[in-house]
Amino acid sequence: MTRDWIALDWTTTRRRLWVMRGRDVLDETVDDGPRPADPAATLALVAGRHQGQGVPVVACGPLGPVRAPIPCTPLAGGLWRIDLGDPRIAFHAVAGLRQELPADMMQGDETRIAGFLALNPGWDGVICLTGETSRWVHVSAGEVVSFRSFLSGALVSALGAGTMLGRWLATPELDRATFSEAVADGLSRPEQVLARLWSAHAAATLDGLPPEMARARILGTLIGAELAATRPFWLGQQLAVMGEGVMPRLHVDALAAQGAPAIEADAPRMTREGLIAAWTALAA
Amino acid sequence: MTRDWIALDWTTTRRRLWVMRGRDVLDETVDDGPRPADPAATLALVAGRHQGQGVPVVACGPLGPVRAPIPCTPLAGGLWRIDLGDPRIAFHAVAGLRQELPADMMQGDETRIAGFLALNPGWDGVICLTGETSRWVHVSAGEVVSFRSFLSGALVSALGAGTMLGRWLATPELDRATFSEAVADGLSRPEQVLARLWSAHAAATLDGLPPEMARARILGTLIGAELAATRPFWLGQQLAVMGEGVMPRLHVDALAAQGAPAIEADAPRMTREGLIAAWTALAA
Numbered sequence: 001m002t003r004d005w006i007a008l009d010w011t012t013t014r015r016r017l018w019v020m021r022g023r024d025v026l027d028e029t030v031d032d033g034p035r036p037a038d039p040a041a042t043l044a045l046v047a048g049r050h051q052g053q054g055v056p057v058v059a060c061g062p063l064g065p066v067r068a069p070i071p072c073t074p075l076a077g078g079l080w081r082i083d084l085g086d087p088r089i090a091f092h093a094v095a096g097l098r099q100e101l102p103a104d105m106m107q108g109d110e111t112r113i114a115g116f117l118a119l120n121p122g123w124d125g126v127i128c129l130t131g132e133t134s135r136w137v138h139v140s141a142g143e144v145v146s147f148r149s150f151l152s153g154a155l156v157s158a159l160g161a162g163t164m165l166g167r168w169l170a171t172p173e174l175d176r177a178t179f180s181e182a183v184a185d186g187l188s189r190p191e192q193v194l195a196r197l198w199s200a201h202a203a204a205t206l207d208g209l210p211p212e213m214a215r216a217r218i219l220g221t222l223i224g225a226e227l228a229a230t231r232p233f234w235l236g237q238q239l240a241v242m243g244e245g246v247m248p249r250l251h252v253d254a255l256a257a258q259g260a261p262a263i264e265a266d267a268p269r270m271t272r273e274g275l276i277a278a279w280t281a282l283a284a
Numbered sequence: 285m286t287r288d289w290i291a292l293d294w295t296t297t298r299r300r301l302w303v304m305r306g307r308d309v310l311d312e313t314v315d316d317g318p319r320p321a322d323p324a325a326t327l328a329l330v331a332g333r334h335q336g337q338g339v340p341v342v343a344c345g346p347l348g349p350v351r352a353p354i355p356c357t358p359l360a361g362g363l364w365r366i367d368l369g370d371p372r373i374a375f376h377a378v379a380g381l382r383q384e385l386p387a388d389m390m391q392g393d394e395t396r397i398a399g400f401l402a403l404n405p406g407w408d409g410v411i412c413l414t415g416e417t418s419r420w421v422h423v424s425a426g427e428v429v430s431f432r433s434f435l436s437g438a439l440v441s442a443l444g445a446g447t448m449l450g451r452w453l454a455t456p457e458l459d460r461a462t463f464s465e466a467v468a469d470g471l472s473r474p475e476q477v478l479a480r481l482w483s484a485h486a487a488a489t490l491d492g493l494p495p496e497m498a499r500a501r502i503l504g505t506l507i508g509a510e511l512a513a514t515r516p517f518w519l520g521q522q523l524a525v526m527g528e529g530v531m532p533r534l535h536v537d538a539l540a541a542q543g544a545p546a547i548e549a550d551a552p553r554m555t556r557e558g559l560i561a562a563w564t565a566l567a568a
Binding site for chain 2: 067098102103104105132133134148149150151152154155157158159161162163164165190191192193194195197198199201202203205206207209222225226228229
């Protein structure tokens with residue numbers, strides 16, 4: 001458990017790599033930007049860069065078809081070997097989880113949950129993981145019991161890149177009061193979400209609604225609609241939120257306004273802890 | 285009213301140009317693709333191409349800030365002159381309409397509505413216009429009384445271009461039975477729309493749901509959610525739907541399944557009729 005290895009968090013929008021010695025981080029690099037067109041070649045490159053040291057790689061993310069059926073512990077699917085076309089590269093991916101009804105899957109979040117549980121043993125409740133999807137995961141007795149994924153994150157990115165809402169979503173500021181109002185509105189009238197998205201644009205164009213308010217309306221409406229759909233998950237539960245960027249904090253704020261306090265966990269840290277747990281099992 | 289002029293339908297994704305003599309079409313050209321980065325230069329080019337004939341242009345679409353407050357007749361804002369930097373070019377744009385509460389606007393659809401009413405004088409009811417937005421417009425006694433816009437069309441395009449749903453939305457086929465089920469589901473549980481969008485992807489990835497069913501689920505869920513939000517518009521009303529591509533037919537089918545029959549109108553024809561009405565007023 002003390003020899004060197006690589007921990008790799010592989011998401012659609014970001015690759016985070018840690019050079020590890022046992023549990024200790026020797027180095028960390030982050031590669032932002034869209035997922036490479038040829039993941040296998042990029043993985044081989046990443047792994048190959050460390051071949052001088054001959055170190056194995058343990059990765060999580062959308063890397064293959066293996067998924068364990070829930071309910072199960074987050075790492076129940078184990079690690080599986082990916083053939084990168086170079087027999088010297090020992091590349092291992094954490095198997096994702098799958099749910100039968102409603103059909104759902106995760107690849108990457110199971111590792112973050114494992115990390116969270118490693119640091120918070122015995123914790124029961126619901127974990128909200130933001131990213132491309134917002135994923136609400138019910139955890140009990142160390143197992144993933146059920147989960148539900150929402151396209152919120154990918155939708156915000158797509159709206160920003162490909163619609164007239166891009167102007168407002170590019171604003172770095174966000175008006176907190178407007179956000180709270182929009183969350184409440186999204187929660188009480190979730191069926192109006194597509195109208196409210198347009199209306200934010202119309203109000204900014206017609207009435208001079210400031211960009212930081214337009215952005216707050218768009219994000220608040222979407223998160224409010226998400227909270228309307230996930231009420232059975234967050235009502236009366238112990239809650240944790242993790243993710244990167246602004247979304248986790250907005251989810252925590254929106255939940256707090258509904259009288260549902262949530263703790264915010266450091267997503268990269270949890271990912272790393274989960275990869276350490278997977279690596280420990282492999283090395284044992 | 286018998287001299288030549290140019291009728292131009294200017295949308296974000298398509299430019300449709302008719303060379304007219306009075307009410308008669310001499311020629312028609314369609315330019316697909318995204319809106320040019322420099323609209324003024326493109327407009328000047330379009331108009332300049334016909335300067336040998338010295339003909340004026342009457343256009344509709346998102347061309348400027350002028351919008352008449354409703355309730356009013358669709359062409360109440362009149363025509364206004366756009367300066368393209370060349371005094372020989374007589375370029376006129378139909379003024380759009382604006383609504384105070386909820387803040388909303390249209391630029392282009394007012395012309396289609398005018399065309400529809402020119403061909404169907406005395407028609408009262410609700411017109412659903414699909415496109416970048418889905419716009420539901422209550423028309424009574426020749427006036428636009430109220431309207432509500434939904435980001436449905438732009439959202440489908442953005443999801444297709446920028447998310448994992450693109451694979452399924454690119455499928456030309458669409459399974460009708462799955463579409464009807466998804467509409468019913470979107471109507472009864474509109475708050476689940478972001479979860480249903482992801483779930484269609486998960487079912488296609490995990491359970492081998494065929495692409496034509498995944499596409500049907502995505503579009504059906506979105507249109508169902510739109511119908512849930514617009515129930516006050518379509519319930520018990522005389523209905524017309526117009527637009528281009530697959531969306532108008534899907535809206536008609538979805539409404540029919542709710543016991544709300546709608547007629548489908550030819551959108552380019554209505555646009556041209558509306559531009560003729562605007563031109564007639566100018567030439568009078």
